Amino acid sequence: MTKENFLQLSGVSAGYGASRVLDGIDLTIAKGEFVALLGSSGCGKTTLLRAIAGFVAPSAGSIKVADRDVTGLPPDKRGMALVFQSYALWPHMTVAQNIGYGLKLQRHPRAEITRRVGEMEKLLGLSGLGDRKPVQLSGGQRQRVALGRALAIDPEILLLDEPLSNLDVRIRLTVRHEIRVLQKRLGITAVHVTHDREEAMVMADRIVILDSGRIAQQGTPEAVYNRPASAFVAAFMGAENRVELWGQPSPGRFEIEAGPANAACAVPLDGRALSRGFVEARFRAEAAQLVPANAADSVAAGSLELSGHVESVSYPGGLWRHAVRVGDDMILVDAHKAFGQGEAVKIRIPSDVLFLFSTPEAQPLASTRSWPGGAKSRSLETSEA
Numbered sequence: 001m002t003k004e005n006f007l008q009l010s011g012v013s014a015g016y017g018a019s020r021v022l023d024g025i026d027l028t029i030a031k032g033e034f035v036a037l038l039g040s041s042g043c044g045k046t047t048l049l050r051a052i053a054g055f056v057a058p059s060a061g062s063i064k065v066a067d068r069d070v071t072g073l074p075p076d077k078r079g080m081a082l083v084f085q086s087y088a089l090w091p092h093m094t095v096a097q098n099i100g101y102g103l104k105l106q107r108h109p110r111a112e113i114t115r116r117v118g119e120m121e122k123l124l125g126l127s128g129l130g131d132r133k134p135v136q137l138s139g140g141q142r143q144r145v146a147l148g149r150a151l152a153i154d155p156e157i158l159l160l161d162e163p164l165s166n167l168d169v170r171i172r173l174t175v176r177h178e179i180r181v182l183q184k185r186l187g188i189t190a191v192h193v194t195h196d197r198e199e200a201m202v203m204a205d206r207i208v209i210l211d212s213g214r215i216a217q218q219g220t221p222e223a224v225y226n227r228p229a230s231a232f233v234a235a236f237m238g239a240e241n242r243v244e245l246w247g248q249p250s251p252g253r254f255e256i257e258a259g260p261a262n263a264a265c266a267v268p269l270d271g272r273a274l275s276r277g278f279v280e281a282r283f284r285a286e287a288a289q290l291v292p293a294n295a296a297d298s299v300a301a302g303s304l305e306l307s308g309h310v311e312s313v314s315y316p317g318g319l320w321r322h323a324v325r326v327g328d329d330m331i332l333v334d335a336h337k338a339f340g341q342g343e344a345v346k347i348r349i350p351s352d353v354l355f356l357f358s359t360p361e362a363q364p365l366a367s368t369r370s371w372p373g374g375a376k377s378r379s380l381e382t383s384e385a
């Protein structure tokens, strides 16, 4: 074993009865790494965490910790601790008894339990609260007790199942930070299930995005945010605006042809695997620039320009949000100033924040193409990129 493959899942499939939830998961986690499992509801995050913990038996594949095959081991023999969303504290026990619970089960001497509980209370800022019952604590304090109970048994791996989702937003930000600092300080390996993108981004060293029981992409927060590998990941990471374009690769560039609502442009390929045909373009509301339709300045090389009309304007805070009708699509664009309802506008998207993915229909070569909505291409002037 090296430090890099401390926790190793190979071909793990699992499900409930006849329904398969996880499909051949290969995942390697380094010692001391904080990995977030991110995905929409029902994609299998919790099932994966529970398979690692030993509460769900894989139907195929293996799970190893430091080269030790733990696939067939019961949860308490895996050197892991699980923290739930619901805290799962014993209501009749004090804070100290709750924190010491796992140690008591492991039959540690009473003096050692007292010492370890004291350490945990100090570590988690719970000193002085040892005699309280969970009902006498705030949500954030309760979650810290649950964390203390998990850490008290000195696990090699900490598994966190949406531990912050019951906390109000302000407390969540604090506890999020506390968990991260603690995890780094203790050098503990952590796997954190969440459906909150921002939480995964700020806490994790690496994000693993699941889609229907498979890994859609994994990488640093920066990598999955800025270089999504698929339209699914792009949308999940906030690039919800979507338009369909037609283009073809040329050396080093992807030439996008003018369409009913877009000007022609040439986007640097930058290693993207794109084929001739339709592509799905995705971008974030804040990544695009909104300008009046009659703006005289020329668009930057490689930027995509779309034309449309403002349908509605709102102010969610910080920037003005515009819903812009572009052909059949509704595109959201943020801007520092508000444009008028009905105003003709252009949306400019620089190439580095424009994600392009070939669609399944990308391959066929058609001499005359019908664009969605029936309009033929070349209804906009071609701008040189």
Ligand SMILES: Nc1ncnc2c1ncn2[C@@H]1O[C@H](COP(=O)(O)OP(=O)(O)OP(=O)(O)O)[C@@H](O)[C@H]1O
Binding pocket: 016, 021, 039, 040, 041, 042, 043, 044, 045, 046, 047, 048, 195
């Ligand atoms: N005990 C169970 N018995 C049968 N099916 C289950 C069980 N637990 C989960 N499932 C199903 O397995 C699938 C994956 O569930 P899982 O809890 O792993 O998803 P998740 O990604 O954690 O979702 P969420 O974010 O909503 O918690 C879902 O379709 C769910 O209905």
